[in-house]
Amino acid sequence: MDITDNTTDISTVESLRYKFGTIKAATNDFSDNNKLGEGGFGSVYKGYLQNGQVIAVKRLSNDSRQGEIEFKNEVMLVAKLQHRNLVRFLGFSLEGTERLLIYEFILNGSLDHYIFDPTKSVLLDWNTRKRIIKGVARGLLYLHEDSRLRIIHRDLKASNVLLDEEMNPKIADFGMARLFKHQETEGCTNRIVGTYGYMPPEYILNGQFSVKSDVFSFGVLLLEIITGQKNQYFKIKGRSEFLLSYAWNSWRYETATNMIDPVLMVESGSLQEIMRTIHIGLLCTQNDIVERPTMASVVHMFNIPSLTLQIPSEPAFFIPSSSIETNDFVNYYQIFSQSSVNDVTISTLVAR
Numbered sequence: 001m002d003i004t005d006n007t008t009d010i011s012t013v014e015s016l017r018y019k020f021g022t023i024k025a026a027t028n029d030f031s032d033n034n035k036l037g038e039g040g041f042g043s044v045y046k047g048y049l050q051n052g053q054v055i056a057v058k059r060l061s062n063d064s065r066q067g068e069i070e071f072k073n074e075v076m077l078v079a080k081l082q083h084r085n086l087v088r089f090l091g092f093s094l095e096g097t098e099r100l101l102i103y104e105f106i107l108n109g110s111l112d113h114y115i116f117d118p119t120k121s122v123l124l125d126w127n128t129r130k131r132i133i134k135g136v137a138r139g140l141l142y143l144h145e146d147s148r149l150r151i152i153h154r155d156l157k158a159s160n161v162l163l164d165e166e167m168n169p170k171i172a173d174f175g176m177a178r179l180f181k182h183q184e185t186e187g188c189t190n191r192i193v194g195t196y197g198y199m200p201p202e203y204i205l206n207g208q209f210s211v212k213s214d215v216f217s218f219g220v221l222l223l224e225i226i227t228g229q230k231n232q233y234f235k236i237k238g239r240s241e242f243l244l245s246y247a248w249n250s251w252r253y254e255t256a257t258n259m260i261d262p263v264l265m266v267e268s269g270s271l272q273e274i275m276r277t278i279h280i281g282l283l284c285t286q287n288d289i290v291e292r293p294t295m296a297s298v299v300h301m302f303n304i305p306s307l308t309l310q311i312p313s314e315p316a317f318f319i320p321s322s323s324i325e326t327n328d329f330v331n332y333y334q335i336f337s338q339s340s341v342n343d344v345t346i347s348t349l350v351a352r
């Protein structure tokens, strides 16, 4: 579907247009002091509008491989989506080669800055992490089923979950989302967009994506939030492990309590919730797409703690310990050690 055909949408989008000069002034000419960070498509700046509103501006780099259509997709999609667990899109600027996306400023930045940081992770106790997990699940469910459009995020990860002043989560970065009408839930692409470690095998190998790709990424995120470990090769007790293999082995051998981030200092009552969350994470990361639950089921599982959960089957990328340090392991390691790809062709990936 070519969304630019819709004239109503175009006028909606035009009403969100900001002058480049306004944003330039708001960000102090994109000064380094205002820079919040840098992603795959360019830098993000904090800005202050004249009406006092604080904004975050994504300035797409000139050499960004994101084309005009992708830029417009982001504008169109984000403008239509409103949910308390999504970052609010305020507008855009498109002048010459300059492309800017303007969002509400989210005070506490991204989740990865907390869960993977030994000092800051203590700020997220179990109740806060639980609230973040449930909020992300609701935001994703909205994208998949509740909004008028069916959106597959395709790049859900800890750095795309922002935290507001009360540590409520807001999903960011819809630039790579694809627009689907209801019923058209699956697609195939020859371009990979996303971040290794969060992408399911069917997407990496065949370019096949669906709402279940986001479910996979959500499962990885759950396990990261509980362990405080990134889904990549890491050393634990002198052994090389990947998060999914580690989680699966721990689950099978009933040692899953060992994988809980020590800073969570499990209080009585919460251990059961944490174990259930690991269980849900394993269901979401199953190799078999059909076996992975929908986000509606996941939200249901969180809302009804008495609901019996299915036994998970082996996760994708499960690496038996015999493969560790062998060629298989090296190949997986090469894939996972790339943090963000944003836009590579499958042929590039296979060639690696």
Ligand SMILES: Nc1ncnc2c1ncn2[C@@H]1O[C@H](COP(=O)(O)OP(=O)(O)OP(=O)(O)O)[C@@H](O)[C@H]1O
Pocket: 036, 037, 038, 039, 040, 041, 042, 043, 044, 056, 058, 087, 103, 104, 105, 106, 107, 109, 110, 155, 159, 160, 162, 172, 173, 195, 340, 342
């Ligand atoms: N609306 C916002 N409010 C506050 N901080 C933000 C906002 N949007 C982005 N940031 C910050 O800017 C930084 C860069 O964001 P960006 O989305 O470009 O990068 P990323 O998610 O790390 O990478 P990628 O492009 O691969 O998604 C992040 O660290 C994030 O904390």
